[in-house]
Amino acid sequence: xxxxxxxxxxxxxxxxxxxxxxxxxxxxxxxxxxxxxxxxxxxxxxxxxxxxxxxxxxxxxxxxxxxxxxxxxxxxxxxxxxxxxxxxxxxxxxxxxxxxxxxxxxxxxxxxxxxxxxxxxxxxxxxxxxxxxxxxxxxxxxxxxxxxxxxxxxxxxxxxxxxxxxxxxxxxxxxxxxxxxxxxxxxxxxxxxxxxxxxxxxxxxxxxxxxxxxxxxxxxxxxxxxxxxxxxxxxxxxxxxxxxxxxxxxxxxxxxxxxxxxxxxxxxxxxxxxxxxxxxxxxxxxxxxxxxxxxxxxxxxxxxxxxxxxxx
Numbered sequence: 613x614x615x616x617x618x619x620x621x622x623x624x625x626x627x628x629x630x631x632x633x634x635x636x637x638x639x640x641x642x643x644x645x646x647x648x649x650x651x652x653x654x655x656x657x658x659x660x661x662x663x664x665x666x667x668x669x670x671x672x673x674x675x676x677x678x679x680x681x682x683x684x685x686x687x688x689x690x691x692x693x694x695x696x697x698x699x700x701x702x703x704x705x706x707x708x709x710x711x712x713x714x715x716x717x718x719x720x721x722x723x724x725x726x727x728x729x730x731x732x733x734x735x736x737x738x739x740x741x742x743x744x745x746x747x748x749x750x751x752x753x754x755x756x757x758x759x760x761x762x763x764x765x766x767x768x769x770x771x772x773x774x775x776x777x778x779x780x781x782x783x784x785x786x787x788x789x790x791x792x793x794x795x796x797x798x799x800x801x802x803x804x805x806x807x808x809x810x811x812x813x814x815x816x817x818x819x820x821x822x823x824x825x826x827x828x829x830x831x832x833x834x835x836x837x838x839x840x841x842x843x844x845x846x847x848x849x850x851x852x853x854x855x856x857x858x859x860x861x862x863x864x865x866x867x868x869x870x871x872x873x874x875x876x877x878x879x880x881x882x883x884x885x886x887x888x889x890x891x892x893x894x895x896x897x898x899x900x901x902x903x904x905x906x907x908x909x910x911x912x913x914x915x916x917x918x919x920x921x922x923x924x
Contacts, residue, residue, distance in 0.1 A: 656797045656811050659856060660786055666860045668783035670885035672698040673861075681712070683874025693726070698889035699781035704728045705891045729891050731756055734899065750894040752901045782862050782882060788820070789813050789852050801855060803863045804881060808855035816849040817842050846872025861885050 677693045689711035697704035709723035725736040733753040742749035789795065792813025801810045818839065851868040867878040893899075 656795050657790060659797075659809065660790055660795070660811060660854065663854075663856050663860050663862060664783050664786040664790070667786060667862060667885070668700075670783075670861065671700040672696065672885070672887050672889040673782070673882045674884040674887055676881045677706075678710075678879045679712070680877045681874065682876075688874065696887060696889045696891075698891070699783065702728070702731075702781075703889055703891040705889065727891055727893070729893050732893070734894055736894075745900050748898050748900045750899040752899050754901070754903065757903070782865060782880065785852070785865055785867075786854065786862065788815070789854060791815065791819060792852070798853075803855045803857075804883075806857045806863050808857050808863050810853065810855050812851065812853040814849050814851050817847055820850060846870075859885075 674696050675694070679691045681688050681690075691708065691710040691712040693706040693708050695704060695706035697706075704727065706726045707723055708726050713721070713724065721738050721740075724738070727734040727736075731754075735751045735753065737745070737749050737751055739749065789811070792815055795811065795813035798810035798812055801808055821835075821839070847869060851866075853864075853866040853868075854862050855864040857863040862882055864882070865880045869876045869878075
């Protein structure tokens with residue numbers, strides 16, 4: 613397989629992962645604890661607590677997720693993912709497209725299909741790339757397995773937390789918003805043809821991290837280092853907004869982040885709550901395990917090097 617093929621695969625996969633992880637943010641807020649204080653903030657808290665309960669029970673929905681990044685050079689652009697996702701159990705089936713998919717590569721495909729099931733990501737590289745992979749068109753990306761094989765405990769923690777956050781659960785995003793100290797009701801607005809009520813609030817990175825269950829896997833040193841690195845980016849916090857429709861479900865959720873080098877806007881438009889997300893892994897004989905292939909390539913290069921050394 614050509615290096616350009618794997619470059620495109622890596623860019624598409626990592627960009628898609630970044631989009632979902634970014635939308636998920638730190639998605640383990642304590643909605644039950646917030647719900648006990650309904651009277652303290654009035655209607656916004658009461659409405660979003662009710663929306664959390666309905667969304668959690670729905671377990672799946674159709675969604676269009678969009679990320680827009682500005683002011684960060686080559687990393688600027690857009691990415692859109694459209695499809696069906698489930699958050700109980702966690703699974704998704706998306707079509708991915710946008711300028712960030714190509715990353716400036718004119719030969720990159722206009723769109724790709726991406727699946728996630730049992731904490732494993734699969735990317736459909738298309739017929740053209742399948743011809744370079746002995747007819748196998750799906751690339752498998754099992755980050756947990758790769759981290760476990762590495763024996764690096766820090767990497768294992770990172771991959772566990774990252775994959776747990778990749779499948780955006782809108783109910784947990786609502787739970788997180790409930791922790792905002794300045795949650796407010798903006799007013800009535802029409803979104804995607806639906807009458808909705810608009811709510812918004814802000815959270816600092818420290819508050820987002822504290823609400824994230826996976827952050828408990830970090831040691832005190834790792835925790836402090838993460839906060840230090842984030843502060844270097846100039847990130848002050850997150851502005852989160854949600855539009856709740858008349859049925860009590862989020863019609864749209866936005867997360868905005870502004871840093872020293874630029875800003876990112878993450879948007880998720882939801883519909884058809886309770887839809888069935890029947891995601892199935894691709895057939896094994898049509899799948900290439902990315903990490904296994906890279907491992908085999910590395911062993912082959914190492915053997916070649918040893919042979920060359922012996923001849924020398």
